[in-house]
Amino acid sequence: MPDPLPAVLDRIDAAQPQALDRLMELLRIPSISTDPAHADDCETAADWLVAELTDLGFEASRRATAGRPMVVGHGGEGGRHVLFYGHYDVQPVDPLALWNRDPFDPAIEQTARGPVIRARGASDDKGQLMTFLEACRAWKAETGALPCRITVLLEGEEESGSPSLVPFLRENADELRAEFALICDTALFDSRVPAIVTSLRGLLGEEIVITGPERDLHSGGYGGVAMNPARVLTRILGRLHDETGRVQVPGFYDGVGEVSAETLAEWKGLGFSAERFLGSVGLSHPAGEAGRHPLEMLWSRPTAEINGVNAGYTGEGMKTVLPAEARAKVSFRLVGGQDPLRLRAAFRDWVIAQIPPDCRVRFVDHGASPASRMKTDHPIFGAAREALSEEWNERAAFVGGGGSIPIAGYFQTALGMDSLLTGWARADDQIHSPNEKYDLASFHKGTRSWARILSRLA
Amino acid sequence: MPDPLPAVLDRIDAAQPQALDRLMELLRIPSISTDPAHADDCETAADWLVAELTDLGFEASRRATAGRPMVVGHGGEGGRHVLFYGHYDVQPVDPLALWNRDPFDPAIEQTARGPVIRARGASDDKGQLMTFLEACRAWKAETGALPCRITVLLEGEEESGSPSLVPFLRENADELRAEFALICDTALFDSRVPAIVTSLRGLLGEEIVITGPERDLHSGGYGGVAMNPARVLTRILGRLHDETGRVQVPGFYDGVGEVSAETLAEWKGLGFSAERFLGSVGLSHPAGEAGRHPLEMLWSRPTAEINGVNAGYTGEGMKTVLPAEARAKVSFRLVGGQDPLRLRAAFRDWVIAQIPPDCRVRFVDHGASPASRMKTDHPIFGAAREALSEEWNERAAFVGGGGSIPIAGYFQTALGMDSLLTGWARADDQIHSPNEKYDLASFHKGTRSWARILSRLA
Numbered sequence: 001m002p003d004p005l006p007a008v009l010d011r012i013d014a015a016q017p018q019a020l021d022r023l024m025e026l027l028r029i030p031s032i033s034t035d036p037a038h039a040d041d042c043e044t045a046a047d048w049l050v051a052e053l054t055d056l057g058f059e060a061s062r063r064a065t066a067g068r069p070m071v072v073g074h075g076g077e078g079g080r081h082v083l084f085y086g087h088y089d090v091q092p093v094d095p096l097a098l099w100n101r102d103p104f105d106p107a108i109e110q111t112a113r114g115p116v117i118r119a120r121g122a123s124d125d126k127g128q129l130m131t132f133l134e135a136c137r138a139w140k141a142e143t144g145a146l147p148c149r150i151t152v153l154l155e156g157e158e159e160s161g162s163p164s165l166v167p168f169l170r171e172n173a174d175e176l177r178a179e180f181a182l183i184c185d186t187a188l189f190d191s192r193v194p195a196i197v198t199s200l201r202g203l204l205g206e207e208i209v210i211t212g213p214e215r216d217l218h219s220g221g222y223g224g225v226a227m228n229p230a231r232v233l234t235r236i237l238g239r240l241h242d243e244t245g246r247v248q249v250p251g252f253y254d255g256v257g258e259v260s261a262e263t264l265a266e267w268k269g270l271g272f273s274a275e276r277f278l279g280s281v282g283l284s285h286p287a288g289e290a291g292r293h294p295l296e297m298l299w300s301r302p303t304a305e306i307n308g309v310n311a312g313y314t315g316e317g318m319k320t321v322l323p324a325e326a327r328a329k330v331s332f333r334l335v336g337g338q339d340p341l342r343l344r345a346a347f348r349d350w351v352i353a354q355i356p357p358d359c360r361v362r363f364v365d366h367g368a369s370p371a372s373r374m375k376t377d378h379p380i381f382g383a384a385r386e387a388l389s390e391e392w393n394e395r396a397a398f399v400g401g402g403g404s405i406p407i408a409g410y411f412q413t414a415l416g417m418d419s420l421l422t423g424w425a426r427a428d429d430q431i432h433s434p435n436e437k438y439d440l441a442s443f444h445k446g447t448r449s450w451a452r453i454l455s456r457l458a
Numbered sequence: 459m460p461d462p463l464p465a466v467l468d469r470i471d472a473a474q475p476q477a478l479d480r481l482m483e484l485l486r487i488p489s490i491s492t493d494p495a496h497a498d499d500c501e502t503a504a505d506w507l508v509a510e511l512t513d514l515g516f517e518a519s520r521r522a523t524a525g526r527p528m529v530v531g532h533g534g535e536g537g538r539h540v541l542f543y544g545h546y547d548v549q550p551v552d553p554l555a556l557w558n559r560d561p562f563d564p565a566i567e568q569t570a571r572g573p574v575i576r577a578r579g580a581s582d583d584k585g586q587l588m589t590f591l592e593a594c595r596a597w598k599a600e601t602g603a604l605p606c607r608i609t610v611l612l613e614g615e616e617e618s619g620s621p622s623l624v625p626f627l628r629e630n631a632d633e634l635r636a637e638f639a640l641i642c643d644t645a646l647f648d649s650r651v652p653a654i655v656t657s658l659r660g661l662l663g664e665e666i667v668i669t670g671p672e673r674d675l676h677s678g679g680y681g682g683v684a685m686n687p688a689r690v691l692t693r694i695l696g697r698l699h700d701e702t703g704r705v706q707v708p709g710f711y712d713g714v715g716e717v718s719a720e721t722l723a724e725w726k727g728l729g730f731s732a733e734r735f736l737g738s739v740g741l742s743h744p745a746g747e748a749g750r751h752p753l754e755m756l757w758s759r760p761t762a763e764i765n766g767v768n769a770g771y772t773g774e775g776m777k778t779v780l781p782a783e784a785r786a787k788v789s790f791r792l793v794g795g796q797d798p799l800r801l802r803a804a805f806r807d808w809v810i811a812q813i814p815p816d817c818r819v820r821f822v823d824h825g826a827s828p829a830s831r832m833k834t835d836h837p838i839f840g841a842a843r844e845a846l847s848e849e850w851n852e853r854a855a856f857v858g859g860g861g862s863i864p865i866a867g868y869f870q871t872a873l874g875m876d877s878l879l880t881g882w883a884r885a886d887d888q889i890h891s892p893n894e895k896y897d898l899a900s901f902h903k904g905t906r907s908w909a910r911i912l913s914r915l916a
Contacts, residue, residue: 034775205776214740218890220861224761227745238696282672285815287685303682312766317492318663318824357743366776403678432676
């Protein structure tokens, strides 16, 4: 039998309009997992994907969890057995006023850098997961079968910390375990070089709620005598970093370690431009720890970021109130051997020690996952590197990941399975922001990339 | 002619139900001045008061300004010529969920401390201003005329910084100037002793808006490299006070001065209980400058308070975002000779000096008024002190005011007119908070108090 790959790639090229129609359908479903009001939409998205997988010959089903459902499909025979992972849930859309269109009414827009698909989830992660399904579709249409044994697992809670994933993996370990996991939720390096992610930062999410007086107080009647929770909160948050950008929580850097000189040299050789990277979002000065290369900051250094703060009166005009409560959402990106649960305890102790008389603090747990390091000596890494280098005409890079895709860690701990992460997003995709987009070129070449990788797994 | 006062007081007692009905009508009008959505309601409240004054024999009219209208009435002859000031606008009602009823559907509630009128504005300032009008009504009904020459000025922008008041006073100076102003917007001392306010803190309101990246960023993709405006804002706010509670803005204490040992002794003799004062709102530790008596902190020391903070994602769950913008509303209570405009400049300079590369700051002006000190040697102070001591069976106190009623200062600068401030609110009235109330006893004895004061001005 001749190599079917060239014909599969031709078929992908020819069927782009139909592939795009299918993606648009999926993007119209507002499957925001973090907002309970969108629970039904998540079920709709899951059902849509079950139908899609069934159409591709998978034995597919929607599987209930304590939260949003999983979609599982099994198909193909022979070759390597891989598990493909993507997520169908998306980030909230606020501030809605900053979108140039309804985030759930996707459209193709022409931009200076080529056509893009504009919609919430276009890049993170609906567009990406569909590149894999479209590659399967082309392969099936051309050869009558999937190229190898494939299990598909599509999650609906990735944007809200994946609370149901580990229980689901453990309960269905025998069904889901494969030789390797393929995870499609990452980006091209510098928006041009295909990249395989070899490490990922972990994530610890915490919400601080400080309360003081039993009700909001008039600042004329109480100001200067009553303790103001907003003063306490901002004082604590203002001490999170020192003057050089280092995080001040005791023990924060335990287990961090330094990357090897070799890896650092490889990263520095990638031609990364901090000016361009920051310039694309209107900035120019790296703000992390002094003396670190920006890629080092992103890929191998931990962070603390204030994601949200809310206290008192924030509407029109002024209200001279001492708020009864002040809240902040804080998240930490973790690296190396940082232990998220120990760090949570250290952070809480550090906050509690700064709470003055008359204030109380409570915490809301928003998830904790350790950093991951990939098994790059597995032959699948070499195979994928070759496949991607062919498709993109650039040698595929082994990169670090600044984001936290804890999935790879979960697959390792729950199923003893290693992962390969790649994807076709770009730095300007505005994921988690208004006006998210996915380049048509990413969608098209991403689909071709998966076809090339699959041909090597057959 | 015999002294009409006893008959006027009897009439006030007998007509309480009707007086209360009138107040309820006014409380049903949601005249929130700071929210443009309620502009029409402010006009409705003004019209209601014009009708009320007209009914009392005043020549009254609604007077347009650049913002909410003024109500002006002229009535009576002979005796001293006084200007009575009150305001018909009210504070916003959020958080609405904490109210035990619709804030604009007033009702009488029985409480452990007696019956109260529950509604936004019941105490601040609709209930208070109506005590004066009801005293006029009883006087007119009993004697056929007002007891002296009275000009009434009712404002609709007190809760939003009175932007139109000074221009209006200047434009209508000849019409509005009287011998003395009577301002009814203050409280009983310790909820029991009638009080005449002899000093008031000034108020400077500022909003800080810090912007950084041109859009919200994903903390995985940018965290650790991109500057986070919420980090910048909280760092600045966290430095507003030092460890002893002193405000750190350079020059902040210029012009503050110390009260005399004699005044301090008088204040300490008032039997003020910090435990009871703070305990009533669930607190126990004075939080102001170390080493100051709580009444000193409230009446003669300046403050800086954070009234509102808002940045990033504050909804359900977590969003790992670096916000593009962070905002805070900050207000300062001023005393003695502190110059609000100089202080505004110093505050802005202090903030600007802390803005790192890649962030910008802008400010929104929310008003600036200096502290006031009253002319207590004017005979009207002695007369009012006698009248109040009779009504309440407690020697009326000369007290400081922690709040900022800049009106007295405006009357002085725009009309060269001194003011006497008194009122019947109580510390637990929850003005500016959910569940605002006004004691029926305040409404009733307040009306009687004005009748007694007016009899001395006749």
